[in-house]
Amino acid sequence: MTTQIDFSAPRFVILGGGPGGYEAAMVANSLGAKVTVIERQGLGGSAVLTDVVPSKTLIATADAMRRVAGAHDLGVRFDAEAKAAYADMRTVHERLLKLAESQSADIRHGLERAGVKIIIGQGRFVDANTLTVSTEDGEQTVEADAVLVATGATPRELPSAKPDGERIFNWTQVYNMTEVPEHLIVIGSGVTGAEFASAYRMLGTRVTLVSSRDRVLPGEDADAAQVLEDVFARSGMTVLSKSRAEAVDRTAGGVRVTLSDGRTVDGSHCLVAVGSIPNTAGIGLEKAGVAVAESGHIKVDGVSRTTAPNIYAAGDCTGVLALASVAAMQGRIAVAHLLGDKVTPLKLKRVASNIFTSPEIATVGVTEEEVAAGKYQGDIIKLSLTTNPRAKMMNVTEGFVKIIARRGSGTVIGGVVVAPRASELIFPIAIAVTQKLHVDDVANTFTVYPSLTGSISEAARRLHVHL
Numbered sequence: 001m002t003t004q005i006d007f008s009a010p011r012f013v014i015l016g017g018g019p020g021g022y023e024a025a026m027v028a029n030s031l032g033a034k035v036t037v038i039e040r041q042g043l044g045g046s047a048v049l050t051d052v053v054p055s056k057t058l059i060a061t062a063d064a065m066r067r068v069a070g071a072h073d074l075g076v077r078f079d080a081e082a083k084a085a086y087a088d089m090r091t092v093h094e095r096l097l098k099l100a101e102s103q104s105a106d107i108r109h110g111l112e113r114a115g116v117k118i119i120i121g122q123g124r125f126v127d128a129n130t131l132t133v134s135t136e137d138g139e140q141t142v143e144a145d146a147v148l149v150a151t152g153a154t155p156r157e158l159p160s161a162k163p164d165g166e167r168i169f170n171w172t173q174v175y176n177m178t179e180v181p182e183h184l185i186v187i188g189s190g191v192t193g194a195e196f197a198s199a200y201r202m203l204g205t206r207v208t209l210v211s212s213r214d215r216v217l218p219g220e221d222a223d224a225a226q227v228l229e230d231v232f233a234r235s236g237m238t239v240l241s242k243s244r245a246e247a248v249d250r251t252a253g254g255v256r257v258t259l260s261d262g263r264t265v266d267g268s269h270c271l272v273a274v275g276s277i278p279n280t281a282g283i284g285l286e287k288a289g290v291a292v293a294e295s296g297h298i299k300v301d302g303v304s305r306t307t308a309p310n311i312y313a314a315g316d317c318t319g320v321l322a323l324a325s326v327a328a329m330q331g332r333i334a335v336a337h338l339l340g341d342k343v344t345p346l347k348l349k350r351v352a353s354n355i356f357t358s359p360e361i362a363t364v365g366v367t368e369e370e371v372a373a374g375k376y377q378g379d380i381i382k383l384s385l386t387t388n389p390r391a392k393m394m395n396v397t398e399g400f401v402k403i404i405a406r407r408g409s410g411t412v413i414g415g416v417v418v419a420p421r422a423s424e425l426i427f428p429i430a431i432a433v434t435q436k437l438h439v440d441d442v443a444n445t446f447t448v449y450p451s452l453t454g455s456i457s458e459a460a461r462r463l464h465v466h467l
């Protein structure tokens with residue numbers, strides 16, 4: 001029997017302390033709930049400790065290497081005694097892991113200051129209103145009026161390519177390496193595979209990218225993926241398209257990847273990046289009445305409700321969209337709905353996302369593929385950055401801005417930016433999409449000269465319809 005929720009001060013339990021969990025905890029606490037967070041790793045979850053924070057810190061180092069390598073074209077010279085730049089991987093990994101630990105500690109301190117109770121341990125449902133938590137000190141029971149499940153996901157493994165943390169890695173283990181790998185074979189050309197392939201190539205590693213599809217980033221904007229493929233080719237990276245990895249084995253001095261057509265690729269190390277699986281098994285969801293899809297993801301609606309009346313879910317365990325920002329938004333929406341605050345259901349067409357390759361690829365809203373398929377009526381302008389004066393000053397030789405406007409009304413409905421710091425440049429387009437701005441609103445907003453944002457304004461200007 002479900003306990004009646006006391007909306008004046010409900011007992012709100014959050015299973016998982018990643019972005020979906022800790023963001024929800026802060027909001028719920030501010031709205032008067034009694035909040036308990038159960039986390040098995042550390043606050044911030046895998047996003048902070050083993051995924052987003054460390055990987056993007058590694059990428060920042062790689063980008064610094066790229067800028068050093070290109071400094072000669074900008075007139076920067078090194079004296080004759082200076083040695084070539086190189087990456088000290090031991091220092092790099094020490095820095096990124098310390099940064100991750102620091103971020104986790106900051107999150108924990110912030111929650112504790114706000115009065116949120118934190119339990120480090122493995123939680124599981126006994127029923128919809130009761131959880132047990134296994135901790136270092138034993139087992140304890142936690143009663144709840146409502147629960148948010150935000151348990152995240154873990155790297156998917158190939159049965160014939162088991163990571164060992166020495167030569168064969170998943171993306172949580174690459175920080176074990178103390179030296180730049182001589183030849184890294186990356187299996188998987190999705191976001192994670194492309195990001196690590198890009199980063200390690202900039203760090204000086206020979207990289208072979210194994211892609212089962214006909215191009216890298218098969219789910220992204222085709223023009224953006226083509227720019228990245230061209231950059232990869234110019235950098236000397238080998239991309240094996242339409243090639244499926246069957247097995248990865250250790251050799252005397254490294255690894256051997258066997259492809260489905262019988263070919264083999266030898267390297268020093270291998271990174272397996274073939275997706276993730278939700279952390280939903282073994283936590284008692286069936287006892288709580290929470291339905292999961294065949295993939296193991298928790299089924300949720302637009303306000304993060306599950307099939308159990310008092311249980312919500314957020315983040316990668318839902319399979320909605322594997323982004324920390326989406327997890328955080330799902331968590332905030334869940335709390336707002338539960339506690340009767342103003343609620344706006346999650347709208348995926350407003351989500352801005354970024355791929356941290358070099359150059360970065362940022363997107364928001366409707367895609368060109370959807371326009372071509374007839375799902376939306378849109379006008380599209382793509383403007384190369386090669387004509388942008390700031391890009392020329394920065395020696396940026398590839399990239400573009402693409403804006404999609406609804407045909408007839410001129411409302412901005414989508415956009416793509418391929419450029420250095422595209423993650424920052426996508427924001428004005430995301431605002432335009434979210435606030436349903438007209439292309440003239442964007443075009444008539446002042447931009448700094450010279451700036452890369454000038455190309456966003458120019459692209460919008462070219463979508464103006466003369467009355």
